[in-house]
Amino acid sequence: MGADQSISAPTVDVSAAAPGSAGAGTAAGGPVVFDVRDLDVYYGDFRAVRNVSLQIHQHEITAFIGPSGCGKTTVLRCFNRMNDLVETARVDGQVLYHGVDLYDPRVDAVEVRRRIGMVFQKPNPFPKSIYDNIAFGPRVAGTKENMDDVVERALRGAALWDEVKDRLRSSAMGLSGGQQQRLCIARAIAVEPEVVLMDEPCSALDPIATARIEDLMQEIKTEYTIVIVTHNMQQAARVSDRTAFFTTEVNPESDMRTGLLVEYDRTEKIFSNPSDERTENYVTGRFG
Amino acid sequence: MSLGDSAEPGPLRIHYTAELNELKLQTEMMGVLVDQNLERMREVLVTGDRAIAARAIAADDEIDAMNVSLTEHCYRVLARENPMAHDLRLVVSVIRVTATFERIGDLSLRVAKVVDDQPLIAGHAGIFEVLQFMADGAIDRYREALRAWATGDVELAGVVASGSGPIDQAADRLTEEMLALSGPDAVKVALRANTIGHSLQRISDHASILGRRIQYLVTGDETYLAAEVR
Numbered sequence: 001m002g003a004d005q006s007i008s009a010p011t012v013d014v015s016a017a018a019p020g021s022a023g024a025g026t027a028a029g030g031p032v033v034f035d036v037r038d039l040d041v042y043y044g045d046f047r048a049v050r051n052v053s054l055q056i057h058q059h060e061i062t063a064f065i066g067p068s069g070c071g072k073t074t075v076l077r078c079f080n081r082m083n084d085l086v087e088t089a090r091v092d093g094q095v096l097y098h099g100v101d102l103y104d105p106r107v108d109a110v111e112v113r114r115r116i117g118m119v120f121q122k123p124n125p126f127p128k129s130i131y132d133n134i135a136f137g138p139r140v141a142g143t144k145e146n147m148d149d150v151v152e153r154a155l156r157g158a159a160l161w162d163e164v165k166d167r168l169r170s171s172a173m174g175l176s177g178g179q180q181q182r183l184c185i186a187r188a189i190a191v192e193p194e195v196v197l198m199d200e201p202c203s204a205l206d207p208i209a210t211a212r213i214e215d216l217m218q219e220i221k222t223e224y225t226i227v228i229v230t231h232n233m234q235q236a237a238r239v240s241d242r243t244a245f246f247t248t249e250v251n252p253e254s255d256m257r258t259g260l261l262v263e264y265d266r267t268e269k270i271f272s273n274p275s276d277e278r279t280e281n282y283v284t285g286r287f288g
Numbered sequence: 289m290s291l292g293d294s295a296e297p298g299p300l301r302i303h304y305t306a307e308l309n310e311l312k313l314q315t316e317m318m319g320v321l322v323d324q325n326l327e328r329m330r331e332v333l334v335t336g337d338r339a340i341a342a343r344a345i346a347a348d349d350e351i352d353a354m355n356v357s358l359t360e361h362c363y364r365v366l367a368r369e370n371p372m373a374h375d376l377r378l379v380v381s382v383i384r385v386t387a388t389f390e391r392i393g394d395l396s397l398r399v400a401k402v403v404d405d406q407p408l409i410a411g412h413a414g415i416f417e418v419l420q421f422m423a424d425g426a427i428d429r430y431r432e433a434l435r436a437w438a439t440g441d442v443e444l445a446g447v448v449a450s451g452s453g454p455i456d457q458a459a460d461r462l463t464e465e466m467l468a469l470s471g472p473d474a475v476k477v478a479l480r481a482n483t484i485g486h487s488l489q490r491i492s493d494h495a496s497i498l499g500r501r502i503q504y505l506v507t508g509d510e511t512y513l514a515a516e517v518r
Contacts, residue, residue: 234370271372273508283372285301 029057029242032098033195033225034079039093041074041083048074049259052093054244056195061217061226063236063267066246066282071259072229075246076197078102079227080116081109114141117188121200123180125172125187130155130164133172133183137191150190157223158186159216178209182216189224196220198228202235214239233283236267243270245279304369308378311361315382315389318354319434321347322389322396326430326491329396330423333484336406344400348393355390359383374508381505385437385498392430392494395487399423405480408473414465415481418458422488425455430491433498442506449499449515455492459485 034056041049049071056062056079064072074083081102083089095102102112114137125133134151143150151168155161160182164175172183181201188196198217202210217226217239230236236243244264248257263270263279274280328344331337362383365371371379402409410416429448436445462485466478497516504512 233372237372272376273510274373280373284375285304285372 029055029060031058032056033058034227035094035096035099036075036078037094037096039075039078039091039095041071041078042088042090042092043086044088046256047258049246052261054261054264056225056227057242058225059221059223060241061221061228061239063240063243064227064229064246065231065233065236065243066259066262067248068231069257069259070246070248072244072246073199074259075261076199076227076229079195079197080113080118082113082118084109114191115193116195116197117191117193118197118199119181119184119188119201122204123177123184125175125180125183127171127173129169130172130175130183131168133187134190137187141191154186154190155183157189157220158182159212159219160186176209178205178212181205181209181213185213185216185220189220193224195225195227198226200229200231203231210235233271237271240267243267245270245274245276245282247278247282307365307369308371308375311358311365311382312378314354314358314361315385316434316438318351318358318386318389319437321351321354322393323427323431323434325351325393325396325400326427329399330420330427332400332403332406333409333419333423336403336410338403341400341403344397348397351390351393355386358386374505377505377508381501384501388494388497388501392491395491395494398487399484402480402484405476408477409480409484412465412469412477412481414468415462415477418462418465419481419484419488422455422458422462422485422492425458426488426491426495429455429495430498433495433502436499436502440502440506442503445499445502445506447499449496449503451499452492452496455489459489 032055036052036054036056039049039052040047052071052075064076066072077083078091078095079097079102083091091103097112097116100107126136128136131151134154135147138145138147138150152161152165155164160179163179164170164183172180175183181204185196185201202213205213214235217228220226228236228240242265245262246259247262248259250257263274263276265275269275270279271283274283325344325347328340328347332341332344362379365379369375409419429451432444432451433448435441436448462481466481469478500512500516504510504516
């Protein structure tokens, strides 16, 4: 449980976890948004990830890199309790969001996901109009603001407004892959989250669409904190402020692989002079 | 629980690894060509042999060509392979080191080109002795730097980086010798001795730069980059 939360409250309100309410800014970065402490994630008896400890800083882009199966997406999904949707998933350790333990049973997972949005690998717009895709979240959240304004602001924020302003009532399915992904980012930011999680957001996009998303990430990081999982090391090197490298260890008896965090540092350090040989082997492409 | 095979360097990017090794070796070979010209420079300084001076001038073309070729090779690797970490430091260091080698080669030619006035210099024992000391010292320091490059010996690189003291002191002695010159050829001797002495001191300085660069390459510590330009 976070040190600054009210234990007398019947529920723990993450919306009260105002930015900067825990983890003061340091010379090493801005205020801490997520403080992950000794995180283990299990699927049934299988431990998918072990002993992850790191801090995500406000208004920074943090990249998770590592080989397939190293647990980077699993850790990302802990940040907005997406793993709750997996029946056998269990989380040990703590994920503190501005000092509030996200896995405290009194925390409302829906509120968590409103504050901490997510963009997935494959663009997944609803089979509805562009307008309705954006308006869906704010409507559910019961926004009192003029919906046209909300939609325009979100689309502008995702650098999509100029391309779609004349066809807002057209189906979102008619957009290109890159536009669909920016629509999903617009949809994520329409509910005004503090954090945007991105799980390989460019893996299905061509280089031009990828460049647009990367530009967009740089633009919106002044307002949002971004955590991105990527298989593209150059992308991590280009866009992120910090990088976490995960790898796998193998249990020789069961042949089961468990992910672990090897190194977490400033991105330029990770890619120019990593401290751990395993990181060096991975970023130089010699991981065998 | 043990680390799996995936944590060990595996047989990936074999061609790329070979290309980087080739780049490092070619740089060393360019360094050897420069070393040969430094030896010719010393011979010219000591003997005034015009044929050796001519060979040094001809050999410099090959050094220049290698510099261009290696630089282009580095640009290709940067463009194609996106090198990271030690690989990136190696490629950018090759660009820096080959440029430094090329500069050292040019400085050795400056000395060799004074060949026609070598008898004049040799006629002034004090100056001649200091210049020979500086030539020996500069060559020794360059060779240590080249050895540190070839072996990745960071300790030796550190010794080279901080070892310019004796050459600098000799340069001061040379100035004193030049100020003490008199007679009708004093100005000419001083001008030629100054050219040679300044070139030898610069070769020594470039050996220090190489030492710092090798320290950076091996350790990744960026403070060596700042030291390199001081």
